[in-house]
Amino acid sequence: MYTIQSGNTVITSGREKMAPHSASFTKQCFIRTPFLFKGTPVVLVTISTVETSTAYVTYGVERDTNATNETRYKVSASNNTVREETAGCYWCDYIIMGELAEAGYKK
Numbered sequence: 001m002y003t004i005q006s007g008n009t010v011i012t013s014g015r016e017k018m019a020p021h022s023a024s025f026t027k028q029c030f031i032r033t034p035f036l037f038k039g040t041p042v043v044l045v046t047i048s049t050v051e052t053s054t055a056y057v058t059y060g061v062e063r064d065t066n067a068t069n070e071t072r073y074k075v076s077a078s079n080n081t082v083r084e085e086t087a088g089c090y091w092c093d094y095i096i097m098g099e100l101a102e103a104g105y106k107k
Contacts, residue, residue, distance in 0.1 A: 001033065010035050011097045018047065018056075018090040021076065025083055027056065029092045031073040041098025047077045051088035055080045071096070 001014040012035060018027035027047070040063070047056040060076035075094070079086045 003035075005100075008100050009098070010100055011095065013093070013095045016075075016092045016094070018075075018077065018092055023083075024085045024087070025079045025081075026076065027078075027090055028074065028076050031075060031092070031094050031096070032067075033071050033096060034069075035071055035096075036069075036101040037071055037096075037098040038101045039099065041071070041096050043073060044095045045075050046093050047090055048093065049088050049090045052086065054084075054086050054088070056090060 001012055003010060003012045005011075012033050014031070016029040016031055018029045020026070021028040043061055045058055045061060047058060056077040056079050058075065058077045060074070062074045064072040064074065075092050077090075077092075
């Protein structure tokens with residue numbers, strides 16, 4: 001995880017491995033960051049691989065409202081040829097940017 005902080009604003013980025021979800025054409029990962037945000041931060045994700053030419057499309061980025069002492073998102077994606085079996089390792093690259101809550105950062 002990489003982080004840049006300026007005043008009360010933080011930008012954090014990283015990479016998580018996608019895992020098969022309910023079928024091989026759907027994948028999911030969880031993004032966890034120790035930063036607590038005021039309001040809703042901006043979340044950007046891309047799904048990529050170097051092993052195949054099959055593209056994945058993000059269909060869900062959900063904030064876990066039950067997470068404590070961290071901010072956690074579930075990212076869900078499906079290949080662009082629905083129901084076609086897909087092998088290979090896929091990665092979720094992300095950037096999260098937002099204003100820190102008063103609690104800010106939990107170790």
